[in-house]
Amino acid sequence: MKVIAVIPAYNEASVIGEVLDRVRGHVDEIIVVNDGSSDRTGEIASGRGVVVVHHVINRGLGASLGTGFAAAHRRGADVVITLDADGQHDPAEIPKFVEAINGGADFVVGSRMLTALRGMPLHRKLATFAGNAATYALFGAWVTDSQSGYRALSRHAIEKIDIRTNRMEVSSELIAESKRNRLSYREVPIAAIYTEYSLSKGQSFFVGLKTLAKLVLRRLGG
């Protein structure tokens, strides 16, 4: 059973090294998708001895995940774990995801909503709720944390899921795709680690609106 972590990274040079060191012990392999970073993200990751796939220009989270999935598939992954490069996900929780996949799930999402909401700023809670509501309204899938970047996918899921969106809207798209392909979906509780760094990387209200517009387009068959 080969567990591969796919970590999309865009200009995360200050944290990527530490994140990789923390993830390493919990998976068989790590694939970093360096999404056209203008800083040393790619070099630092290569220096850590992990597999690095480079986008020549920045294409966004969705595009990076798509590339990461393709690379993981070629490397023979049985389970793919996605987590953010900014250190907000605790790698020690990876076994929970693998266990859920082993228990028959194809798509597992780590939900910050299942645990105590302590630590999550109010505007984040509201944004998460808005994301959930939009995901439900557009795709009919009710989940507790549609915008979570901590996920696990079985090999079957990777083969089935078709990512068409490029940026942040991919989180909802994955859930929609999982429903469309009748994949078995499960949520596991995760802790939300909010560092000043990860918060500074957060999405603005306007990015949220743009994301919504693209999801509507995706729903309309784009």
Add this chain to the structure above:
Amino acid sequence: MLYIQILIVAFALFAIARVVKQYKEGRLTRPLLAFWSCFWLGAAIVALLPDTSTIAARIVGVGRGADLVIYVSLIGVFYLVFRMYVKVEDLERQITRLVRKLALEDFDKNQSPKP
């Protein structure tokens, strides 16, 4: 004649000249040539004879010709914006496919022989 009328007619003539030039250079198809020529011709006619738009406005039930022109223009512009949006999304997807292909080709090269 009002200055605005002269301005619009002059611009319409300029636009038609450009459209014809583009067509001759093979950058416009014949239907598009017809569409844009008619469009600018119509704009010139409405500018010269504002009454024509009033007649059209009465037929569709809008009070003034000028209002009708603005309504139709707005609808046209909104539709154009939508088309552009969809087109840009499509281009974005194509760029991503290209970037991914390059990334994976590079990846395959570095992988083989597989460990």
